[in-house]
Amino acid sequence: MTPTITAFERSPDGGMGLARDTRVRWALEEVGQPYEVRLVSFRAMKEPAHLALHPFGQIPTYEEGGLALFETGAIVIHIAERHAGLLPEDGDARARAIAWMFAALSTVEPPILDLSTARMVEGDRPWAEERLPLVMDRIRVRLGQLSARLGDADWLDGAFSAGDLLMVSVLLRLRSSGLLDEYPNLAAYVARGEARPAYRRAFAAQLAVNAPSG
Amino acid sequence: MTPTITAFERSPDGGMGLARDTRVRWALEEVGQPYEVRLVSFRAMKEPAHLALHPFGQIPTYEEGGLALFETGAIVIHIAERHAGLLPEDGDARARAIAWMFAALSTVEPPILDLSTARMVEGDRPWAEERLPLVMDRIRVRLGQLSARLGDADWLDGAFSAGDLLMVSVLLRLRSSGLLDEYPNLAAYVARGEARPAYRRAFAAQLAVNAPSG
Numbered sequence: 413m414t415p416t417i418t419a420f421e422r423s424p425d426g427g428m429g430l431a432r433d434t435r436v437r438w439a440l441e442e443v444g445q446p447y448e449v450r451l452v453s454f455r456a457m458k459e460p461a462h463l464a465l466h467p468f469g470q471i472p473t474y475e476e477g478g479l480a481l482f483e484t485g486a487i488v489i490h491i492a493e494r495h496a497g498l499l500p501e502d503g504d505a506r507a508r509a510i511a512w513m514f515a516a517l518s519t520v521e522p523p524i525l526d527l528s529t530a531r532m533v534e535g536d537r538p539w540a541e542e543r544l545p546l547v548m549d550r551i552r553v554r555l556g557q558l559s560a561r562l563g564d565a566d567w568l569d570g571a572f573s574a575g576d577l578l579m580v581s582v583l584l585r586l587r588s589s590g591l592l593d594e595y596p597n598l599a600a601y602v603a604r605g606e607a608r609p610a611y612r613r614a615f616a617a618q619l620a621v622n623a624p625s626g
Numbered sequence: 627m628t629p630t631i632t633a634f635e636r637s638p639d640g641g642m643g644l645a646r647d648t649r650v651r652w653a654l655e656e657v658g659q660p661y662e663v664r665l666v667s668f669r670a671m672k673e674p675a676h677l678a679l680h681p682f683g684q685i686p687t688y689e690e691g692g693l694a695l696f697e698t699g700a701i702v703i704h705i706a707e708r709h710a711g712l713l714p715e716d717g718d719a720r721a722r723a724i725a726w727m728f729a730a731l732s733t734v735e736p737p738i739l740d741l742s743t744a745r746m747v748e749g750d751r752p753w754a755e756e757r758l759p760l761v762m763d764r765i766r767v768r769l770g771q772l773s774a775r776l777g778d779a780d781w782l783d784g785a786f787s788a789g790d791l792l793m794v795s796v797l798l799r800l801r802s803s804g805l806l807d808e809y810p811n812l813a814a815y816v817a818r819g820e821a822r823p824a825y826r827r828a829f830a831a832q833l834a835v836n837a838p839s840g
Contacts, residue, residue, distance in 0.1 A: 489724055504693040539756075
């Protein structure tokens with residue numbers, strides 16, 4: 413059965429691939445699962461039909477037969493359980509890969525999202541300029557720890573896994589800030605993720621929706 | 627094999643049960659799995675021996691034979707896969723429970739942690755008082771959505787699951803703010819979680835370490 417995901421009718425990033433549907437597209441491309449996409453407007457995201465699928469009014473969602481899922485991490489685990497290629501077979505290695513999925517979404521991404529909030533939502537507040545370095549330093553704490561753990565390895569724990577897929581996706585948000593370039597091994601890690609054919613197909617698919625000329 | 631978790635030698639909350647080891651204790655109590663605890667000082671958490679277990683220098687960690695895990699969400703999934711009682715047997719219901727785990731840790735908890743940062747870390751900054759209502763309103767957005775979804779149900783999706791365990795744990799952080807009381811069904815939901823015998827045992831176990839007189 414072909415799953416259907418939702419994505420922004422027009423992504424706020426204009427096709428840079430930072431919207432979370434790109435993460436699910438990437439996972440589906442890694443395992444070779446075709447999918448359909450239903451585009452949702454900002455207004456429709458807050459209406460009852462979409463809230464029934466996603467209680468927090470966001471994208472992506474994932475529908476497959478009678479199953480409706482939200483939360484990118486849960487969608488990626490669901491895909492990984494039905495297809496080889498995203499989580500290791502060995503139980504201990506699989507548990508560690510899931511740890512990196514949670515690390516990406518609940519330890520590394522929140523301070524990175526705070527930077528967007530500080531710039532976009534609070535950018536015109538009187539404290540914006542003085543507060544920004546504090547927010548950036550909190551990101552540096554996490555990047556320094558992640559950089560130390562990665563070292564000169566290609567991926568976080570052995571072969572590429574769903575943990576890397578989400579961590580690379582989270583770090584991509586930092587490109588325009590310049591922060592990533594302070595940690596050359598993390599910048600190279602992100603570049604390795606972007607070079608994967610599955611990522612490139614996922615990126616192209618979202619760009620086809622969001623390109624300025626599209 | 628008895629797993630060993632780590633916890634604060636002295637929790638910053640003085641035994642209110644908000645440190646993340648309580649979540650893992652609760653999961654282990656729900657499934658009836660005995661465990662050992664190794665207490666870690668703030669200094670030791672940032673030293674190489676602990677960073678080898680937890681790259682971000684936090685607690686809890688989980689060790690069991692040759693497996694070392696970090697990230698509470700991953701630890702709870704690991705426990706749930708080895709014991710009945712935390713995730714449904716049915717595949718679709720299981721995927722939805724995992725969605726609520728991610729929702730708790732990466733959608734609902736981040737704005738709640740921002741409130742702690744605003745009060746504790748930035749509390750003496752010139753913008754602290756004026757910025758606080760913005761931070762609280764971001765929490766209200768999430769609580770309003772969660773409250774609407776929960777309605778008058780006991781738990782988020784059918785029977786109690788690891789998704790409820792983490793969501794209740796996250797919401798408990800709000801008790802002292804008064805925000806929870808603005809959503810009576812969420813306050814009752816949290817109280818249902820706290821009333822579970824497994825939660826009470828977990829709470830008592832962390833209190834024995836952290837009570838002011840302890």
